[in-house]
Structures are given as structure tokens and as C-alpha cells.
Amino acid sequence: LNYQHWRERVHPDDIKMAELALQQAIDTRTTYEPTFRIVTSTNEIRYIQAGAQVSYDKVGHAVRVVGINRDVTEQRELEQTLRFAKRAADAASAAKSEFLANMSHEIRTPMNAVLGMLQLVQHSELTRQQHDYVSKAEMAAKSLLGLLNDILDFSKIDAGKLELDLHPFQLETLMRELAVMLATNVHNKNIEVIFDLDPAIPYLIEGDEQRLRQVLLNLAGNAIKFTSDGHVIVSVLCHEIKQNQVSLTVSISDTGIGISEEQSRKIFQGFMQAESSTSRRFGGTGLGLAITKRLVDLMGSELQLSSQVGQGSRFWFELTLNIIEMNNTLFTIDLQGKNILIVDDSKMSRRIISKTLTAHGAYVNEAGNSKQAINLIEQSINATHQYDVIIMDWRMPGMNGLDTTQHIQQMFEEDNAPAIIMLTAYGSEVLKQSKQYRQQPFVSMLSKPVTANLMLEAVQQAINGVHTPLGPHTIEHLALESVRVLVVEDNQLNRQVIDELLRLQGALVTLAKGGVEGVEWITQSDKSFDIVIMDMQMPDMDGLEATRLIRADGRFDDLPILAMTANASLADKALCLEAGMNEHIGKPIDMTLLLPCMLTLLGRDPITSEPIEQTLLLDSQTHKDDVLENPESILRRFGGERAFFIDVKHHFAIEMSEQLALLTHAFEQGDNNAMSITAHTIKGTASNIGAKRLAAFAEQLERSVKNADSVDASDYLSQMQGHINDSLHMLDTFFPDEAISTNEVDKSQYLPIESIEADKKVKLMTLLVEQNLEAIDYLESMLTNVAADKQWLRLSRQVSQLEFLDAIDTLTSIMKE
Structure with a gap:
């Protein structure tokens, strides 16, 4: 073989590299060992690893290369x-x-x-x-x-760097917190979540409470997710106690979809789920069980699974923990001689509650439905061994717990009925239904799942006559409960006010920002409304035109439409009725007037929150030239919600700053239409918050513009600013903000507010937009040794209370100024 034969076989792209390596081997008298490609006679490309020595003649000239060529194609690939x-x-x-x-x-x-x-x-x-x-x-x-x-x-966890944080904790407290979290997972599912806790478990044990809580929450949460009917049982049994250590068996069993044997072998792998359909039906990443298994491994145990498809699953593991304190010496309950009736359609739930009560000496009877319960109670009356406490499940087939409770109370003379504890996973529905009763029909309500000690505490309190009230706001009558209201209003502040006031009365409120959007909500969406509150003057489409379009669609001939406007003249009312509206009410929004009007249009009995005489008296105490209406009258219109009004007051300041800027621009452009719209907006907003003099001045400006009267721009803007400042001052006087009143300082000892650099304001704005809690400390450092004015104090209050959206509005106004 000669050199040319070798060169023709080397891949053209590798010839230069191979020859250079050969020349270097000759010059340096080293081994020739490059890797290069060759092209075989069949045009196949192979990778070759050379290993050769160069031979030289007597005078030192290279004469040949002797060695091997090893095919390394597969290794290379x-x-x-x-x-x-x-x-x-x-x-x-x-x-x-x-x-x-x-x-x-x-x-x-x-x-x-x-x-x-x-x-x-x-x-x-x-x-x-x-x-x-x-x-x-x-x-x-x-x-x-x-x-x-x-x-x-x-x-x-992957790197093996996660360590347990061992400290004393109470399993009872952990389980109560777990019950709260699991209750939100159950929602409207037809399942029972039951806690089965061994009474022999020591009072105080040592372990990583947070990791154990996470393990239980993951396992129980999964059980709830994959169970549509039946029950989920979280069980902690005391297996053995010796030498200041306790062995616990923790298990979570359910009656859900189950897991096949094949899938159970890989379900503990990260990002894996038992079947492909679960990602569509149930969601999730499949990471929970992988983390749970590794946490259990860290605790020195092994997470195990037994399951069959369609028959549920059981996860369990054993823990050995140190005992810190064996018994709770501060709290012991003795139910010796007490008769207790458990009414629950779940046999499993009855069994576990009965086991707990019996272990503390109580005599327990069980009933699976309301009929059995009533029969047992009748027998107890005849046998003169009345029940001391009845534990009543709310959701049962046939007569539910509340109706059964009412029936039981009617069986006894006044105040002689047994104390009834309501047990339910549907607390809000129970409270809603209980409003129909004049008195609370049960002494306390426990949310499922419930721990043994919590049940024992409730039973002892019931026996001792301790009544747990639901609070006055829970059972009060809501005049507009479940009424579907569409509010069509272009002003953001007015939308917020009426939205809050209507929701306080139980209404389901939808907001539209203008006439066009309001018409679309009614005619094109799939939502139906019981009543519409329509502002008269809006920039895109006024209320009259919007009403005509709604009435043109024959489907909405009977839909009540209530006009709402700052113009309360008879002529305006006539225009509203002519356009197809049912009634007309003026701004400012007054719930004592708005609510009866709405109820009348809805065909319900109107109610008043206070006598008309008192309303007239309050209004008569306000003189024509006063800056504000009577403060009591203002607060009455806002349903007496002082905190809510103070929040609206802050929004009002921001809104007036923006409206004044719009009015200034309208004057500069000579845009009479924009002047009229802005003046009308100021009038309505000011009337709503009770700024009487400002509203009257804005009405005068609106009238002057419409009548094409001569208007001195600088004079009007100056007066408008003065009225706004007076209104804000009086509002702060009558409705002081605690943050402002407690932060008054001697400004002579501080730097002026103008000393704050613009870049600091920009950074603060960035933190607020990002919802970053560093904004609290950053703003505090900005205001150190600075004489903050009311806007900056308002901003400080909003940030400290985490009202970041409101704070953004306030800071925007400050930066504009």
C-alpha cells in the first residue's frame, strides 16, 4: 500500500486534518493517532482511530508508517x-x-x-x-x-439535602388544621371525610409537624380528588408505646376509582399519574406522591399502597416518634351517665363518633335518618330518659338535619329540647337555610371532618349550656338576596359604590362600563337579569338610547329598568319613562330610597331602613351653602358602613384629581362637549359622596356650557379646585382616617415632600405593580424625615394595609401632579 492509496480512502473533509497530524508526528517523532473518517469502496463512511509509528532511514527521512486502523464508528455514534x-x-x-x-x-x-x-x-x-x-x-x-x-x-430532596425539623407538637392541633384545609377540597362532592384518631395517642410528640401535615394533606387531598362518592378516612392508630417512644400507623383510605397493579408500581415516580385520563378529568402534575414518598422515607418509614380498580385505595406508613408528654393534664372530659344520639346516614361516621363518645363514658344511640331519630326521641320521652345531646348530620336522604331539628324542637315544651350540634361539610348552605328560623336551631355547628377532641369539647359545651352564636350579620335578612342586577354606569367610583351597597343586601351584581356594553350584556350574553339600573348620561351611548335598543328586542319587554342620574327634574323623568324605563331615581345613591324602589319594581314588599321623618330631619339640618351634607345623612346612604365610606373617600380624591385634569384639557381645547360631560361626572360623583357645594358648582358649569354662556376658564378651574379641596378637607374632618390623624408631625423639623427624587417614585411604582411586599419598607424609608402631606399619608396607609391597587392610583396621581 502506498501513500496515495491511503489518501484516496480518507474522507475529503478530513484529509487536511489527517495530513497535518501526520506531518506533526514526523517532525516531532511521536505516535500518529488521529481519528478521521474514511470512505469505503461501497461509499460507506466509517470512523477510524489510527495508532501508528513512523519509520525513518539512516539519514532521518520518513520512509513508512506502520500501525493499525481501528473502526470506532459504533463507539462514536x-x-x-x-x-x-x-x-x-x-x-x-x-x-x-x-x-x-x-x-x-x-x-x-x-x-x-x-x-x-x-x-x-x-x-x-x-x-x-x-x-x-x-x-x-x-x-x-x-x-x-x-x-x-x-x-x-x-x-x-433529589440531592438528598433536605433535613427534618424535629420539634414537639400536638397531633390534635395538626389534625384540626388539616380539617380546615380538607373541608375546602370537598366542596359539593357527595363524600364524607372522617378522622379516626386513637385516643391512646400521646398528647405531645416530637417530629416534623410541617412535613407530616404535607404528607397527610397530599394523601387525603388525592383521596378526595379521586373519590366521587362514599368516604375518605384519615386514620392514626397507636400501635405500640415503649421506652418513651410511640409507634403510629397512619393510613388514608377511600372508596374512589382505585389504582391497577401495573400503575401502582410506578405511581410514586415524579410527574406520573395512574392513568392518562386523570390528567384531563382531575388535573395535577403527578408530583405530589413522589414528594410524599420521599418525605416518608426521610421520616424513616416506607409509604405503602394497596388498591383495586373501582374499589378504592389505601395508603399507609408507620412512624416511631419520641413522646414528650403522655397525657393532657389540663383537659379531661367525663361523659359518664350522659345519653347522646347520633343522627347520620353514614354508618362509618356514626361508628367513629360513637367509639369516641363511648370511650369517655357516654351511652350512645345511633339513627341512620330523620325518621329513625324521631322514633328514638319519642321512645326516650316515654321512657323518661331524655337525650342530653343530639349530634345531627345536615345532609341526609329525606328530611335534612335542619328540618329534623325543627321537628324535634316542636316535640318538646319551650327550652326543654335536647341540645343539638349540627355536623356538616356544607356550612354556608346550612347558615343560608337557617335564616328562615327566628332563632338559631342548633347550639353549635361543626364542619366535617372533625377531630375527636373537637367533638368532645362541643358535646361538653352543649351539656353545660354554652351556646355558640353565629353572629348578628349571619342571620340578618338580606333584602336583595339572589337578585340578579345589571348596573350600567360609566364612572368607576360610582360603579364601585353601588356594587358594594347592592352586594351588602345580597344582590348578584354585574357591572357594565357604558351603554353599549350594557345592551350587549342583556341582548347577547347568556346571563339573565331581574332588574337593570341604568345611568342616564354616558359617553358612548346614553341611557335613553340603550333602553330603546333593549325594548326593541321583544324578549325584554318586562325587564324592569331603573334610571339613575344626577339630573332629577320632572323633564328628565318624563324622558326616561318615554324611552321605556320603569322608574327614575336621582343621584346621590341613597339605599333608603333605592332599595324600596327596586323592591317595588321586582314585585316585592318594599322595606325602609328608618322612618321617613328621620330622613327629612337629617336632610333639613344641611344648609344650602354647606360644603357637605349632614354627615349622618351621608353615612346613612352608605348603609352605615363607615370603613367602606372612608375607602370610597380615598377613591373620590383620586377621581377628582383625574376629572380636574380632564376639565383643564377640555378648556384648553375649547371642547364644550367634553366640558359638559366632565362637569356632569363631577356633579354625580360629588353628589354621591355628599360634597354638596362642589356638586352645585359642577351643575352650574354644566348648565353654562349647555346654554353657551361665556365661561372664564381660569376662574372656573380655580373655583373648582377650591371646592374640591374644601370637600376633601371636610370629609377628612368628619370621617378621619386613622393613619392620617395618628401621623401628624411638626413639619418644620422635616424635609419638604418635594425632596423625594423621581427615580424613587418610579421604583416604588414598580414594586407596587409587581405586588412586592418590599414596597412597605421602601416607602417607609422614603418618608423618613420627610413632612408627608395627606396624599403621601394616604399612600402610606394603603401600602401598609396591602391595598396595592389603590396605592397605584394614589401614586399615579402624585406623580402626575
């Missing part, structure tokens, strides 16, 4: 495949990390805001039940944030 796989794995890992980082930012920020708002609500005046709801919501929010942290730690 395998290496290439591995390189591609590694790149793909690196890309997937980077994508996962980026996803987790983004999810962290997107979810943590609003969750922190939720927690902050819940903490603020707890510092306000609340009824006992409202405080209970808020505290439970806070527990659920904290748990959700904890779950987020756990998911984000998935990479730590």
Missing part, C-alpha cells in the same frame, strides 16, 4: 447520542429551575399579600365567628405557602 442526551438533560434541568424560580415569584407574592390582609383583618372589630373564619383562612394560607416551599425544595 454512542458517544454522540450520550452527548445529545446530556444536553437535553441539562436543558430540562435548567427549564425546571427557571420554572420553579418563576413559580416562586408568582405565587409567593400574592400569598404573602393574602397573609398580610388576613393579619390586618384580625386587628379589626370582628364577631367571634368571623374571627374564627379569618384565623382558619390564615392557617390554610400558611399551609399553602408551606406546600409551595416544599415543592420548591424538590431539588433538595
Whole structure:
């Protein structure tokens, strides 16, 4: 073989590289070992790994190359495949990390805001039940944030760097918090979530409470998700106690769809689900069980599964934990000699509650429906061994728990009926239905699932005559409950006010920003409305034209339409009726007038919140030249909701700033139509909040523009600004904002507000838009040693209370000025 023969076989693209390597081997007297391609006689390309020595003659000239050529084509292809796989794995890992980082930012920020708002609500005046709801919501929010942290730690679990945080905790407390979280998962499903807790479980044990809560929430949440009918049982049994340690068997069983043997072998893998259809029917990432299994492994146990398709599943694991305190010496309940009746259509639920009560000495009877319960109660009356407490499930076939309760109370003389505890997973529906009764028909209500100790506490309180009220706001009559109302109003502040006021009366409110949108809601959407409240003057289509278009569609001949306008003259009313409206009411919005009018149009008995004489008296106390109406009259129109009115007051300040800017622009452009519209908007908004003098001045300007009277722009704008300032000052005087009144300072000792740089305002705006809680500390540092005016103090209050959307509006107004 000669050199030319070898050269003709080398791939054309590799000749230069191969010859250069050969020349280097000759010059340096080293081994010739490049990798290059050759082309065979059949035109097949192969990879060759050379390994050769160069031979030289006596004078040192290279004469031949002796060695081997090894075919490494398959090895080369395998290496290439591995390189591609590694790149793909690196890309997937980077994508996962980026996803987790983004999810962290997107979810943590609003969750922190939720927690902050819940903490603020707890510092306000609340009824006992409202405080209970808020505290439970806070527990659920904290748990959700904890779950987020756990998911984000998935990479730590993969790397084996996640460690348990061992500390003493009460299993009872953990289960009560779990009950709150699971109750939101059940929603309207026809399933029972039952807790079966061994009374022998030590009072205080040592473990990682957060990780155990996450494991239970994942497993029970999955059980609820994949169970459409039947029950889910969360069981913790005390297996063995010795040498200051307890062995617990924790299990979650359900009557759901089950898992096949084939799928059960891979269900604990990350991002895997038991069947492809679950991703469509039930959703989820399939990550929960993978995390759960690894957390159980960290706890020194093994998560196990037994299941059959269509017959439910059971997950269980065993834990060995240190005992900190065996018994709760502060709380013992003795039910010796007490007769208790359990009424529940779920046999499993009855069995577990009965086991708990019997273990504490009670004599227990069970009934599977209302008929059996009534028969047992009749027998007890005849046998003179009346029941001390009745535990009543609400949702049962036939007569439900509330109706059964009413029937039982009618069987006894006044105040002699047994104490009844309502047990339900549908708390809001029970409260709604209970409004028809003059008195609360049960002494307390427990939300399923319920722990054994919580049940025992409720039973003891019922026996001792402790009544848990639902609170005055829960059972009051809502005049517009379930009434579907469409509000057509172009002004954002007016929409907010009427929306809140109607919702306080139980109405289901839909908002339209103008006449065109209002007509579309009625004629083109699939929503039906009981009544429409229509503003008269709107920029895109006024209320008269919108009403004509609605009436032109024969389907809506009987739909009540109530006109609402700042122009309350007889001529305006005549125009409304001519266009097809049913009634006319003037602004400002007064619920004592609006509510009876709406009820009359709906064919219901009108009600008044206070006598007409009192209304006239309050209005008569306001003089013509007063800046504001009588403060009591203003607050009465807002349903007495002082906190709500103060919030509206802040929006009013922002709205007036924007409207004044629009009016200034209209004067500069000489646009009479824009002047008239803006003046009308100011008039309506000012009337609504009770700024009487400002509303009258805006009405005068509107009339002057319409009559083409000579208008001095600078004079009118100056007077308008003065009336706005006077109105805001008086509103702050009569309805002071705590943040403002408690932050008054000696401004002579501070820098002027103008000293705050523009770039700091821009950064603050960015933080607010991102809903970033760093805005609180950042604004506080901005206002250090600065004499803040009312707008900045209002901004500080909004930010500190996490009202970021309102804060954005306020900061926008400040930056415009």
C-alpha cells in the first residue's frame, strides 16, 4: 500500500486534518493517532482511530508508517447520542429551575399579600365567628405557602439535602388544621371525610409537624380528588408505646376509582399519574406522591399502597416518634351517665363518633335518618330518659338535619329540647337555610371532618349550656338576596359604590362600563337579569338610547329598568319613562330610597331602613351653602358602613384629581362637549359622596356650557379646585382616617415632600405593580424625615394595609401632579 492509496480512502473533509497530524508526528517523532473518517469502496463512511509509528532511514527521512486502523464508528455514534442526551438533560434541568424560580415569584407574592390582609383583618372589630373564619383562612394560607416551599425544595430532596425539623407538637392541633384545609377540597362532592384518631395517642410528640401535615394533606387531598362518592378516612392508630417512644400507623383510605397493579408500581415516580385520563378529568402534575414518598422515607418509614380498580385505595406508613408528654393534664372530659344520639346516614361516621363518645363514658344511640331519630326521641320521652345531646348530620336522604331539628324542637315544651350540634361539610348552605328560623336551631355547628377532641369539647359545651352564636350579620335578612342586577354606569367610583351597597343586601351584581356594553350584556350574553339600573348620561351611548335598543328586542319587554342620574327634574323623568324605563331615581345613591324602589319594581314588599321623618330631619339640618351634607345623612346612604365610606373617600380624591385634569384639557381645547360631560361626572360623583357645594358648582358649569354662556376658564378651574379641596378637607374632618390623624408631625423639623427624587417614585411604582411586599419598607424609608402631606399619608396607609391597587392610583396621581 502506498501513500496515495491511503489518501484516496480518507474522507475529503478530513484529509487536511489527517495530513497535518501526520506531518506533526514526523517532525516531532511521536505516535500518529488521529481519528478521521474514511470512505469505503461501497461509499460507506466509517470512523477510524489510527495508532501508528513512523519509520525513518539512516539519514532521518520518513520512509513508512506502520500501525493499525481501528473502526470506532459504533463507539462514536454512542458517544454522540450520550452527548445529545446530556444536553437535553441539562436543558430540562435548567427549564425546571427557571420554572420553579418563576413559580416562586408568582405565587409567593400574592400569598404573602393574602397573609398580610388576613393579619390586618384580625386587628379589626370582628364577631367571634368571623374571627374564627379569618384565623382558619390564615392557617390554610400558611399551609399553602408551606406546600409551595416544599415543592420548591424538590431539588433538595433529589440531592438528598433536605433535613427534618424535629420539634414537639400536638397531633390534635395538626389534625384540626388539616380539617380546615380538607373541608375546602370537598366542596359539593357527595363524600364524607372522617378522622379516626386513637385516643391512646400521646398528647405531645416530637417530629416534623410541617412535613407530616404535607404528607397527610397530599394523601387525603388525592383521596378526595379521586373519590366521587362514599368516604375518605384519615386514620392514626397507636400501635405500640415503649421506652418513651410511640409507634403510629397512619393510613388514608377511600372508596374512589382505585389504582391497577401495573400503575401502582410506578405511581410514586415524579410527574406520573395512574392513568392518562386523570390528567384531563382531575388535573395535577403527578408530583405530589413522589414528594410524599420521599418525605416518608426521610421520616424513616416506607409509604405503602394497596388498591383495586373501582374499589378504592389505601395508603399507609408507620412512624416511631419520641413522646414528650403522655397525657393532657389540663383537659379531661367525663361523659359518664350522659345519653347522646347520633343522627347520620353514614354508618362509618356514626361508628367513629360513637367509639369516641363511648370511650369517655357516654351511652350512645345511633339513627341512620330523620325518621329513625324521631322514633328514638319519642321512645326516650316515654321512657323518661331524655337525650342530653343530639349530634345531627345536615345532609341526609329525606328530611335534612335542619328540618329534623325543627321537628324535634316542636316535640318538646319551650327550652326543654335536647341540645343539638349540627355536623356538616356544607356550612354556608346550612347558615343560608337557617335564616328562615327566628332563632338559631342548633347550639353549635361543626364542619366535617372533625377531630375527636373537637367533638368532645362541643358535646361538653352543649351539656353545660354554652351556646355558640353565629353572629348578628349571619342571620340578618338580606333584602336583595339572589337578585340578579345589571348596573350600567360609566364612572368607576360610582360603579364601585353601588356594587358594594347592592352586594351588602345580597344582590348578584354585574357591572357594565357604558351603554353599549350594557345592551350587549342583556341582548347577547347568556346571563339573565331581574332588574337593570341604568345611568342616564354616558359617553358612548346614553341611557335613553340603550333602553330603546333593549325594548326593541321583544324578549325584554318586562325587564324592569331603573334610571339613575344626577339630573332629577320632572323633564328628565318624563324622558326616561318615554324611552321605556320603569322608574327614575336621582343621584346621590341613597339605599333608603333605592332599595324600596327596586323592591317595588321586582314585585316585592318594599322595606325602609328608618322612618321617613328621620330622613327629612337629617336632610333639613344641611344648609344650602354647606360644603357637605349632614354627615349622618351621608353615612346613612352608605348603609352605615363607615370603613367602606372612608375607602370610597380615598377613591373620590383620586377621581377628582383625574376629572380636574380632564376639565383643564377640555378648556384648553375649547371642547364644550367634553366640558359638559366632565362637569356632569363631577356633579354625580360629588353628589354621591355628599360634597354638596362642589356638586352645585359642577351643575352650574354644566348648565353654562349647555346654554353657551361665556365661561372664564381660569376662574372656573380655580373655583373648582377650591371646592374640591374644601370637600376633601371636610370629609377628612368628619370621617378621619386613622393613619392620617395618628401621623401628624411638626413639619418644620422635616424635609419638604418635594425632596423625594423621581427615580424613587418610579421604583416604588414598580414594586407596587409587581405586588412586592418590599414596597412597605421602601416607602417607609422614603418618608423618613420627610413632612408627608395627606396624599403621601394616604399612600402610606394603603401600602401598609396591602391595598396595592389603590396605592397605584394614589401614586399615579402624585406623580402626575
